[in-house]
Amino acid sequence: MGTRASRYLASSGPPSNQSDTVNARASVSFFSSSDHTRSQRDKAPAARANFVYVDGRRFHGAENTPYMLPNDDEEADRLHEQHFALCALIGNNYVADQHGMRRVLDVGTGPGAWIMDMATEFPACEFIGVDVSPIQPVVVMPSNARFEITNILEGLCFADNAFDLVHARLLMAAMPKTCWPDLIADMARVCTSDGVVELCETDAIICNAGPVAEQVNGWLLAVCNMRVIDLSHVWGIPLMMQEAKLQVEKRVKYSMPIGEWCGPLGKVGLSGLVGIINGMRFSIMQACGVTDEHIDTLIAALPEEVNQRQSHWTIELTVGRKL
Numbered sequence: 001m002g003t004r005a006s007r008y009l010a011s012s013g014p015p016s017n018q019s020d021t022v023n024a025r026a027s028v029s030f031f032s033s034s035d036h037t038r039s040q041r042d043k044a045p046a047a048r049a050n051f052v053y054v055d056g057r058r059f060h061g062a063e064n065t066p067y068m069l070p071n072d073d074e075e076a077d078r079l080h081e082q083h084f085a086l087c088a089l090i091g092n093n094y095v096a097d098q099h100g101m102r103r104v105l106d107v108g109t110g111p112g113a114w115i116m117d118m119a120t121e122f123p124a125c126e127f128i129g130v131d132v133s134p135i136q137p138v139v140v141m142p143s144n145a146r147f148e149i150t151n152i153l154e155g156l157c158f159a160d161n162a163f164d165l166v167h168a169r170l171l172m173a174a175m176p177k178t179c180w181p182d183l184i185a186d187m188a189r190v191c192t193s194d195g196v197v198e199l200c201e202t203d204a205i206i207c208n209a210g211p212v213a214e215q216v217n218g219w220l221l222a223v224c225n226m227r228v229i230d231l232s233h234v235w236g237i238p239l240m241m242q243e244a245k246l247q248v249e250k251r252v253k254y255s256m257p258i259g260e261w262c263g264p265l266g267k268v269g270l271s272g273l274v275g276i277i278n279g280m281r282f283s284i285m286q287a288c289g290v291t292d293e294h295i296d297t298l299i300a301a302l303p304e305e306v307n308q309r310q311s312h313w314t315i316e317l318t319v320g321r322k323l
Ligand SMILES: C[S@@+](CC[C@H](N)C(=O)[O-])C[C@H]1O[C@@H](n2cnc3c(N)ncnc32)[C@H](O)[C@@H]1O
Pocket: 060, 065, 067, 071, 079, 080, 083, 107, 108, 109, 110, 111, 113, 114, 130, 131, 132, 133, 150, 151, 152, 153, 168, 169, 170, 171, 174
């Protein structure tokens, strides 16, 4: 187990009452493709995975990894929807200049929607996505895209200066507070000189919250607190980039609407929020001592309140260039 991962509670993984199959958490370097035998490449990662199941939802089974959202099809659908919403909000999949880009790494890639889109847009470029959960496509994918299963809290398993763009999006619930600076330093290490590191993050706190959304914010903070995650650390990203010798050349803030007050985008925001609450339901009940019924009542009351208040999340994209 890496030193970073041991800095927070060993009990921080999702509650486990059932695990399946063999564990295949080994990290493999992408660029040494000769390291992969054909049988390793062809095997669907999910078939080699270590999962745990709680209340009908599937979670990663990695030790000392505090990320608490599921990794099942329902969550993959939520992340895909969120990907398209973010693309619509930002107007693109990135804000950094992509000139001269040849190799790109996406850290905590999830089901890989960003990689798939980017690999299609830049066919001459090589894309790699890494994640602790094997939930990426294995058959229908651009030939210039690949995925690796690795725990980013144990370090990025790539050579120095390997990528022109190192991207990460929405890792706020994955990062124990002491781990952000190390991850950003590692992203800077694998980035080529004159390449860029681009991060898209939010503290996940509902802004313009009424009493219902305030309770949801409280649940989120309590669940994260139990796992030694401080969501507000995302606002320190520009400073952490500077400390990693990245020159911050862009910071752009967006408001992601929650609720029908803002049309289709807000509708996706609200369904995403409900998906997050449902995905964290067990953790919320554990951390806050609330019942299933109480959670259902709040979910039912959310649409009206977020509409009245015009609630939203604040999202910031930060681009740092390696000098
Ligand atoms: C909110 S999702 C974001 C996924 C993707 N970046 C996107 O924007 O759609 C966070 C992702 O981080 C991954 N993750 C959490 N902890 C991790 C870890 N220690 N190592 C690697 N991936 C991790 C999760 O499996 C999940 O896919």
